[in-house]
Amino acid sequence: MLRVRAAKGRQLAGLVAVLSVAAASFAASSWVSAEDTANKCAGKKYTIGFSHPFGESHFASTLKKKVKRFGDESGCITVLLDNTTSANLESQRATLESWVTQKVDAIVVLPVDLNALGGLQKKAQAGGIKWLTYAQPTKTADGSVGFDNVQSGDLVAKDALAWVKKHYPNGDVTAAVTTLTPLAGFAGRWDQPLQQFEKAGLKVVSKQDCATQSCGLQIAEDALRQHPNMKVFIGINDDAAIGALRAYMNAKVDLSGVYIAGQDGTLEGLEAVKKGASYRASAAILLDELAKSILDNSLAAITGKGQADYVTPVVLGSLEDPKLLDRLITEYKD
Numbered sequence: 001m002l003r004v005r006a007a008k009g010r011q012l013a014g015l016v017a018v019l020s021v022a023a024a025s026f027a028a029s030s031w032v033s034a035e036d037t038a039n040k041c042a043g044k045k046y047t048i049g050f051s052h053p054f055g056e057s058h059f060a061s062t063l064k065k066k067v068k069r070f071g072d073e074s075g076c077i078t079v080l081l082d083n084t085t086s087a088n089l090e091s092q093r094a095t096l097e098s099w100v101t102q103k104v105d106a107i108v109v110l111p112v113d114l115n116a117l118g119g120l121q122k123k124a125q126a127g128g129i130k131w132l133t134y135a136q137p138t139k140t141a142d143g144s145v146g147f148d149n150v151q152s153g154d155l156v157a158k159d160a161l162a163w164v165k166k167h168y169p170n171g172d173v174t175a176a177v178t179t180l181t182p183l184a185g186f187a188g189r190w191d192q193p194l195q196q197f198e199k200a201g202l203k204v205v206s207k208q209d210c211a212t213q214s215c216g217l218q219i220a221e222d223a224l225r226q227h228p229n230m231k232v233f234i235g236i237n238d239d240a241a242i243g244a245l246r247a248y249m250n251a252k253v254d255l256s257g258v259y260i261a262g263q264d265g266t267l268e269g270l271e272a273v274k275k276g277a278s279y280r281a282s283a284a285i286l287l288d289e290l291a292k293s294i295l296d297n298s299l300a301a302i303t304g305k306g307q308a309d310y311v312t313p314v315v316l317g318s319l320e321d322p323k324l325l326d327r328l329i330t331e332y333k334d
Contacts, residue, residue: 037292040299040306041076048298049080049099051109052134053087053183054211057239059264059285062332066291077295080104087112087182096120099129106130106298108145112182114138130301132308134294136185143301143308145294149185152283153192155316156261159281160193160232161200163259168231175232176206176223178216178240186236189263189283193234202232211236216243224251231258238262238269238282245272245279267332270317274325281318287331289313 050067052060064081071079082095089112099107100123107129111117121131121140130142137144164173175197179190190207197204206223210216216235223230224247233248235241241262248258258278262269265284272279290312300306317328 037070037074037295037299038076040296040303041074042303043076045076045078046105046299046302047078047080047102048295049082049096049104049107049109050134050294051082051084051092051095051107053084053092053110053112055083056085057211057237057264058266058268059237059239059287062267063287063291066288067294070291070295074295077299079295084112089113089116093117093120096124100124100127103127104129105302106132106142108132108134108294108298110134110136110183110185130298130308132297132301136183137309143297145290145297145310145312147285147290147312147314148188150188150192152263152285152314153189154196155283155314156234156263156281157193157196159316159318160234160259160261161196161202163280164200164202164232167257167259171201172229173231174203174205174227174229175234176219176230176244177204177234178210178219178236179207180209180211180236182209189236190234205230210240210243213239213243213246216240217247218243220244220247221251224248224253233258233260235260235262237264238266238272241279241282242268242272248278265315265317265328267329270325270329270332273317273319274329276319281316283314284317284328286313286315287328288334 054060068079068081071077080099084092092112107124124131132143132145133141134145137146177190177193180186194204205227206219208219210219220233233241233244241260245260248255255278260279261281263283265282269282273282293310293312297308297310301308317325
């Protein structure tokens with residue numbers, strides 16, 4: 001499988017240039033064998049902790065299971081997972097403190113609050129623990145595991161605008177975009193749609209923090225009551241977008257005239273796309289590739305061999321490319 005290697009601060013242009021190659025490679029490839037990871041361990045055993053603040057999301061829970069499985073299959077990596085949900089800072093802090101006390105070899109974390117966890121990061125690094133950030137690289141970290149959120153937002157924004165141009169040439173339509181402002185590293189997911197919609201003259205009537213199905217449902221229900229011409233809904237993730245889909249269905253809106261898109265490429269989101277109704281696309285992170293990089297980047301940081309910073313490609317899962325869509329779905333069933 002193609003790996004997109006990137007130093008911290010890598011510009012978007014480099015990633016865009018390889019996306020079509022990444023999609024083609026992904027469609028025909030599978031995860032690199034566990035033997036490859038085992039070889040990088042060089043006969044030693046390591047413990048790696050992975051903390052995600054939204055463990056309740058389908059994407060995060062599936063990713064955690066894959067990281068754990070790939071670690072087990074390598075025979076040389078023990079993976080520890082946290083139970084943090086709803087971006088609970090104290091829950092995440094307690095788990096990270098326990099890992100520091102255990103003296104794990106590396107921690108991969110999407111911090112709920114970078115500043116609040118800064119002291120703990122310093123303590124971990126002072127004790128020889130490698131600290132890698134997930135989804136939002138920082139200069140003080142020993143490495144990063146990521147995906148391009150700007151590219152993710154750009155993919156769904158452009159696809160939505162192309163659909164609007166075709167189905168509503170007179171422009172009598174409005175949109176909703178969900179955000180998650182506490183996680184600034186994800187801003188590209190909403191900044192791109194907001195900026196591109198404004199430039200195209202597509203009015204956004206709802207912009208609220210939301211990353212769950214329940215709030216996606218509520219936001220869409222409330223917005224539809226005030227703006228029945230809201231025909232476009234972009235979720236920061238598939239969970240928010242799936243919730244919105246249910247709101248449209250409950251309101252008995254003609255789904256042929258609605259465009260809904262999510263981001264992450266969860267199984268539920270991708271299967272909704274495949275049904276061919278109003279859920280038109282999901283900007284999908286290559287899930288196996290991301291799980292593998294959590295292990296590889298950690299080993300690189302621990303051993304000093306290889307690159308500890310990677311960017312995992314994002315591709316658009318839609319009915320425009322049925323084979324790619326099916327391959328993305330398969331990643332959840334492997």
